[in-house]
Amino acid sequence: MSSDNPMVRFDNVQKSYDGKTLVVKNLDVDIAKGEFLTMLGPSGSGKTTSLLMLAGFEPATHGEIYLNGKPINNVPPNKRGIGMVFQNYALFPHMTVAENLAFPLKVRKMSPTDVQQKVDRALAMVELPSFGQRRPAQLSGGQQQRVAVARALVFEPELILMDEPLGALDKQLREQMQYEIKHIHENLGVTVVYVTHDQSEALTMSDRIAVFEDGVIQQLSSPSTLYEKPNNSFVAQFIGENNRLNGNITAIDGTVCTVELDSGDKVTADKVVDGGIGTRTTLSIRPERVDLDPEAGSVPVTISGKIEELIYLGDHIRVRMSVAGTDEFIVKVRNSASGQSLETGQLTTVGWNPEDCRALDEIAA
Amino acid sequence: MSETAAQVADTLAVKPIDQAVDQPITAADGTPLKVALARATRKAKWRAFVLVLPLLLFVLITFAIPIVEMLTRSFYNDAFSANMPNLVAYFEDNEIESVPDEAGFAALAADLKQARENKTIGVVATRVNYEVPGSRSQFTSAARKTKKLEPPFKEAIIALDEDWNDVRLWNVMQRASNPISASFYLAATDRRYDENGDKVWVDKKRRIYIKLFVNTLLLSLGIALICLVLAFPVAHLLATLPLRYSNLLMIFVLLPFWTSLLVRTTAWIALLQSQGVFNDMLVGTGIIGDESRMQLMYNMQGTVIAMTHILLPFMILPLYSVMKTIPPTYVRAARSLGATSWTAFWKVYFPQTVPGIGAGVLLVFILAVGYYITPALVGGSTGQLISNLIAFHMLKSLNWSMAAALGAILLFIILVLYWLYDKLIGIDNMKLG
Numbered sequence: 001m002s003s004d005n006p007m008v009r010f011d012n013v014q015k016s017y018d019g020k021t022l023v024v025k026n027l028d029v030d031i032a033k034g035e036f037l038t039m040l041g042p043s044g045s046g047k048t049t050s051l052l053m054l055a056g057f058e059p060a061t062h063g064e065i066y067l068n069g070k071p072i073n074n075v076p077p078n079k080r081g082i083g084m085v086f087q088n089y090a091l092f093p094h095m096t097v098a099e100n101l102a103f104p105l106k107v108r109k110m111s112p113t114d115v116q117q118k119v120d121r122a123l124a125m126v127e128l129p130s131f132g133q134r135r136p137a138q139l140s141g142g143q144q145q146r147v148a149v150a151r152a153l154v155f156e157p158e159l160i161l162m163d164e165p166l167g168a169l170d171k172q173l174r175e176q177m178q179y180e181i182k183h184i185h186e187n188l189g190v191t192v193v194y195v196t197h198d199q200s201e202a203l204t205m206s207d208r209i210a211v212f213e214d215g216v217i218q219q220l221s222s223p224s225t226l227y228e229k230p231n232n233s234f235v236a237q238f239i240g241e242n243n244r245l246n247g248n249i250t251a252i253d254g255t256v257c258t259v260e261l262d263s264g265d266k267v268t269a270d271k272v273v274d275g276g277i278g279t280r281t282t283l284s285i286r287p288e289r290v291d292l293d294p295e296a297g298s299v300p301v302t303i304s305g306k307i308e309e310l311i312y313l314g315d316h317i318r319v320r321m322s323v324a325g326t327d328e329f330i331v332k333v334r335n336s337a338s339g340q341s342l343e344t345g346q347l348t349t350v351g352w353n354p355e356d357c358r359a360l361d362e363i364a365a
Numbered sequence: 366m367s368e369t370a371a372q373v374a375d376t377l378a379v380k381p382i383d384q385a386v387d388q389p390i391t392a393a394d395g396t397p398l399k400v401a402l403a404r405a406t407r408k409a410k411w412r413a414f415v416l417v418l419p420l421l422l423f424v425l426i427t428f429a430i431p432i433v434e435m436l437t438r439s440f441y442n443d444a445f446s447a448n449m450p451n452l453v454a455y456f457e458d459n460e461i462e463s464v465p466d467e468a469g470f471a472a473l474a475a476d477l478k479q480a481r482e483n484k485t486i487g488v489v490a491t492r493v494n495y496e497v498p499g500s501r502s503q504f505t506s507a508a509r510k511t512k513k514l515e516p517p518f519k520e521a522i523i524a525l526d527e528d529w530n531d532v533r534l535w536n537v538m539q540r541a542s543n544p545i546s547a548s549f550y551l552a553a554t555d556r557r558y559d560e561n562g563d564k565v566w567v568d569k570k571r572r573i574y575i576k577l578f579v580n581t582l583l584l585s586l587g588i589a590l591i592c593l594v595l596a597f598p599v600a601h602l603l604a605t606l607p608l609r610y611s612n613l614l615m616i617f618v619l620l621p622f623w624t625s626l627l628v629r630t631t632a633w634i635a636l637l638q639s640q641g642v643f644n645d646m647l648v649g650t651g652i653i654g655d656e657s658r659m660q661l662m663y664n665m666q667g668t669v670i671a672m673t674h675i676l677l678p679f680m681i682l683p684l685y686s687v688m689k690t691i692p693p694t695y696v697r698a699a700r701s702l703g704a705t706s707w708t709a710f711w712k713v714y715f716p717q718t719v720p721g722i723g724a725g726v727l728l729v730f731i732l733a734v735g736y737y738i739t740p741a742l743v744g745g746s747t748g749q750l751i752s753n754l755i756a757f758h759m760l761k762s763l764n765w766s767m768a769a770a771l772g773a774i775l776l777f778i779i780l781v782l783y784w785l786y787d788k789l790i791g792i793d794n795m796k797l798g
Contacts, residue, residue: 057697077700078709090698094716103712104702155703 006030013063041212083152091136098132439769445541585733600684663745687721
């Protein structure tokens with residue numbers, strides 16, 4: 001996605017609050033015009049700090065941030081022309097919804113008729129046309145959320161920042177708002193930088209996701225790549241669910257390697273981790289890519305295992321198994337007629353395709 | 366957070382299950398629900414009441430009753446009417462338009478004699494003396510001589526003192542014969558009754574109270590505004606600094622609270638008097654000459670400086686408690702929407718601090734209006750407030766009715782201002798902490 005003329009460029013940006021530790025270490029990101037980029041990571045990983053530096057509320061300790069090719073380190077936030085949606089919406093409680101929306105237009109000295117027109121259009125966009133005279137406290141959380149988005153968009157910025165904007169909503173509303181924000185992004189063509197710690201939110205909405213951990217971007221790629229082809233164990237663990245099996249690399253054949261698990265089983269996997277034969281590795285396999293009791297010859301890798309626990313979840317059944325020395329091996333089985341025959345304590349086999357199994361850096365078991 | 370509030374509001378807005386309009390809801394045993402509820406909660410209510418009863422009695426006995434008693438004195442004074450029964454009876458039947466005839470003087474002579482025997486002539490004389498200055502000795506000396514008085518009493522009494530022949534004195538006595546009187550309120554607003562019972566202004570030179578009321582209110586308002594200007598940045602720092610710094614700052618704010626009022630006021634005297642620390646510093650550094658030392662104490666400046674310092678915490682704390690609840694994201698949001706730092710402050714931050722400003726200004730103003738010790742110590746002659754005059758009437762002139770009238774007027778003014786505040790800003794918006 002990165003292009004030669006990125007909308008936003010972080011050039012070797014560092015940030016420290018106390019002069020002792022770096023909260024953001026050597027951040028280099030290009031964000032293309034019109035892109036929806038999500039910064040995803042656990043709290044304290046530096047994603048919000050990066051967003052605040054881009055918005056202008058925190059100065060970068062080192063490095064330069066460029067907006068449309070111009071350095072903005074010394075531009076105050078009000079001159080950056082970046083719209084921002086805050087975690088708790090930050091709607092001004094002493095103003096009506098219409099006054100909130102008119103605020104960015106009035107400080108830009110727009111004529112009252114233009115202001116009125118744009119406010120009406122923004123309210124129509126978020127489907128709250130008759131709510132102009134209400135106070136923010138009289139709106140539900142979802143409505144406040146929409147007003148906050150409308151306010152960040154009403155002065156037509158090219159770049160919108162969102163700092164965990166859906167964190168305060170309940171699950172159902174959050175999913176609905178994810179689609180609405182996604183549609184607004186598609187319809188207006190604005191660039192969005194979105195911060196969240198919710199991986200499903202990131203997968204749903206983003207063009208690209210930057211996974212932050214410890215002030216460093218662990219992986220920056222599209223949602224599907226991130227899920228299917230994680231670069232390291234942290235990403236594999238943070239995005240979705242995965243089964244981990246530890247072992248040593250015993251043979252390497254191009255991008256494929258053979259791993260001898262600690263239990264003695266040998267399996268083949270995609271080699272992602274650096275290092276030669278003898279390197280410790282953690283294999284990562286998604287639960288839904290594992291076949292339970294596969295027909296002989298249908299998948300190249302099979303290991304025997306024992307069913308420890310069955311958890312009925314309606315559309316699928318989670319099967320917890322002990323496989324190759326771990327009893328936390330999860331298999332998702334589609335709830336079909338065959339699933340009914342499973343029993344706790346049953347001895348069976350699991351199997352998978354080598355391309356679904358990635359040999360990553362080792363996490364100590 | 367606000368979402369739940371909205372949800373609660375929604376739930377409240379939902380009408381309860383449709384009821385037949387006129388039928389009261391009943392509990393399972395058929396008693397009306399209201400009665401059943403009252404019965405169920407009665408015991409708990411009683412227990413709660415018994416718990417607060419000691420405080421209630423304490424407040425009632427030491428606060429409410431004395432205030433009511435004191436305020437009553439402002440319009441009710443029976444010093445004359447209770448001790449001069451014959452004159453009271455006489456005045457009931459006769460309207461005084463001129464100096465009365467023998468019957469009136471006979472009543473006076475009888476009352477003076479009785480009052481002397483009861484040793485109440487002093488309070489009677491004092492009561493009349495409030496309105497006819499200098500008449501006290503006239504009463505006491507006449508009372509001393511009542512034994513020798515022979516009818517006709519009119520001639521005899523006038524022979525004692527020519528002033529008994531003054532119709533104004535008799536007017537005053539007639540009004541005093543009614544224990545309920547507005548004369549103290551008139552006096553407290555620089556007016557009096559003239560010979561015809563009309564309300565007139567006292568001499569220009571003697572008008573002090575209204576000017577002092579106005580001075581007190583203006584000075585208090587001034588002090589409240591100075592406090593606001595000084596307290597606003599401090600409160601903001603308190604609300605936004607990291608905890609370890611803000612705690613330290615809070616101790617500095619509260620330190621004066623823990624120090625005796627007298628000590629603080631005297632400290633200001635030591636600092637600001639013409640031979641004090643501040644002037645010495647200015648002279649020592651050559652900024653002013655020794656002969657032109659500034660007079661900062663024992664005048665209005667002294668009162669303003671010392672009271673501003675003493676009342677400052679009362680402004681800082683309500684402001685702080687409001688500012689603490691304003692998340693920094695509001696100003697950030699305003700900035701990101703294109704507002705300069707001034708616009709973000711003035712349009713977004715400041716309006717949200719109004720409840721704290723209202724509470725602080727009202728608190729400091731009301732405290733300042735009634736302040737006594739500090740102006741008494743550092744106010745000199747120009748820095749006195751109305752409370753100092755109330756104290757004067759309580760302690761020196763012993764005219765408690767006058768003190769009560771002044772106090773009642775002050776109370777009334779404050780209630781009016783409080784009502785105005787409620788109309789303009791709304792008491793519900795006030796946040797005291």
